[in-house]
Amino acid sequence: MPEKVLLVDDEPDFLEVTAERMEARGMNVVTATSAEEALDIISKESFDAVVLDFMMPGMDGIKTLRKLKGINPDLQIILLTGYATIEKSVEAMKLGAMDFMEKPADIEKLAAKIKKAKTEKMVLGEKRSAERIQKILEDKGW
Amino acid sequence: MTTLSRVKPPDQEARRNERQFVGSVCASISHEIKNCLAIINENAGLMGDLALMAGQGRPADPERQARIAASVQKQVARADQLVRNLNRFAHSGDIENRPPELAASIAFVQTLFERTATNSGHRLETGSIATAVVACAPLVLLQLLWRLLLAGVERADGDVLTISAQVAGPQAQIHLQVQSPGTEIQPPPLPDALLDLAHAQGGTVEQVPASGSLSLRLPLKGGDS
Numbered sequence: 105m106p107e108k109v110l111l112v113d114d115e116p117d118f119l120e121v122t123a124e125r126m127e128a129r130g131m132n133v134v135t136a137t138s139a140e141e142a143l144d145i146i147s148k149e150s151f152d153a154v155v156l157d158f159m160m161p162g163m164d165g166i167k168t169l170r171k172l173k174g175i176n177p178d179l180q181i182i183l184l185t186g187y188a189t190i191e192k193s194v195e196a197m198k199l200g201a202m203d204f205m206e207k208p209a210d211i212e213k214l215a216a217k218i219k220k221a222k223t224e225k226m227v228l229g230e231k232r233s234a235e236r237i238q239k240i241l242e243d244k245g246w
Numbered sequence: 247m248t249t250l251s252r253v254k255p256p257d258q259e260a261r262r263n264e265r266q267f268v269g270s271v272c273a274s275i276s277h278e279i280k281n282c283l284a285i286i287n288e289n290a291g292l293m294g295d296l297a298l299m300a301g302q303g304r305p306a307d308p309e310r311q312a313r314i315a316a317s318v319q320k321q322v323a324r325a326d327q328l329v330r331n332l333n334r335f336a337h338s339g340d341i342e343n344r345p346p347e348l349a350a351s352i353a354f355v356q357t358l359f360e361r362t363a364t365n366s367g368h369r370l371e372t373g374s375i376a377t378a379v380v381a382c383a384p385l386v387l388l389q390l391l392w393r394l395l396l397a398g399v400e401r402a403d404g405d406v407l408t409i410s411a412q413v414a415g416p417q418a419q420i421h422l423q424v425q426s427p428g429t430e431i432q433p434p435p436l437p438d439a440l441l442d443l444a445h446a447q448g449g450t451v452e453q454v455p456a457s458g459s460l461s462l463r464l465p466l467k468g469g470d471s
């Protein structure tokens with residue numbers, strides 16, 4: 105099954121070409137040009153990974169990351185940035201970003217991270233299912 | 247109207263503020279250049295993908311290739327303008343003895359500040375700008391204008407900031423019109439870096455508490471003040 109990815113960047117030219125290249129690699133890509141649009145999409149659809157530009161008009165990457173995680177704590181978010189500083193990387197990872205890549209990014213490395221994100225999401229999904237089953241077993245006293 | 251000023255800061259603080267300003271401008275420009283490079287990189291990658299597909303028998307699409315070339319050219323032109331701006335900014339420190347023309351300096355700072363304004367959800371507009379030459383170094387005037395815009399963004403409730411300039415006696419008066427949240431909300435204090443630098447040039451910064459609008463007064467070259 106193809107990886108379903110939400111690609112968020114305020115540069116339409118970047119979105120168009122990157123989405124085309126990701127789709128050529130078998131991914132199913134939805135794009136958003138603002139943090140607000142991304143938040144709206146995330147509240148309605150499920151994704152294996154979100155590739156998020158760190159610096160966008162209106163809402164910075166950290167704030168967007170926080171809001172995305174607020175909607176879905178299991179979201180696998182890969183941050184893209186024009187300048188990757190150690191401080192920002194640490195802050196982003198602490199807030200739950202899965203990974204951090206500097207622009208211009210290598211699409212093959214990005215694709216590998218997206219595959220990893222899908223695996224992480226599946227592991228988290230299985231863990232949540234196991235927790236739910238355990239809770240039912242405990243509640244019912246079986 | 248409240249006039250605010252502080253005693254002259256130590257040179258060390260002024261130098262630190264100038265380094266911080268230069269760093270902010272360079273960071274903003276370099277970020278934009280990286281965005282251009284990212285788009286060029288993706289287009290180059292797409293060309294590679296299409297070449298690979300053509301090698302596997304998929305027919306080439308000349309229209310698609312022309313669009314890729316146009317996109318690359320657009321980004322090269324954008325990056326070229328950014329580098330020109332960076333170069334002009336870098337050389338503004340070389341011409342300390344040439345007093346700056348106000349209108350050109352305002353237009354340049356608006357260009358440099360555009361990304362910062364956009365990222366914070368603001369839009370810069372220009373009102374009438376008088377022709378005047380200010381009695382300070384070009385880099386100092388750029389820093390003053392940048393810090394004025396930054397202070398405006400920090401206190402703006404609306405999304406539009408309008409900058410205008412006029413000559414009032416021996417001074418240039420640069421006015422930044424900011425929509426404020428209203429009289430019941432106290433605007434944040436003006437930043438020391440702006441107050442100190444204006445004071446060091448024989449100028450002042452004022453704010454109208456009711457509107458949050460800011461006014462920077464600086465001596466004109468050849469003025470009496």
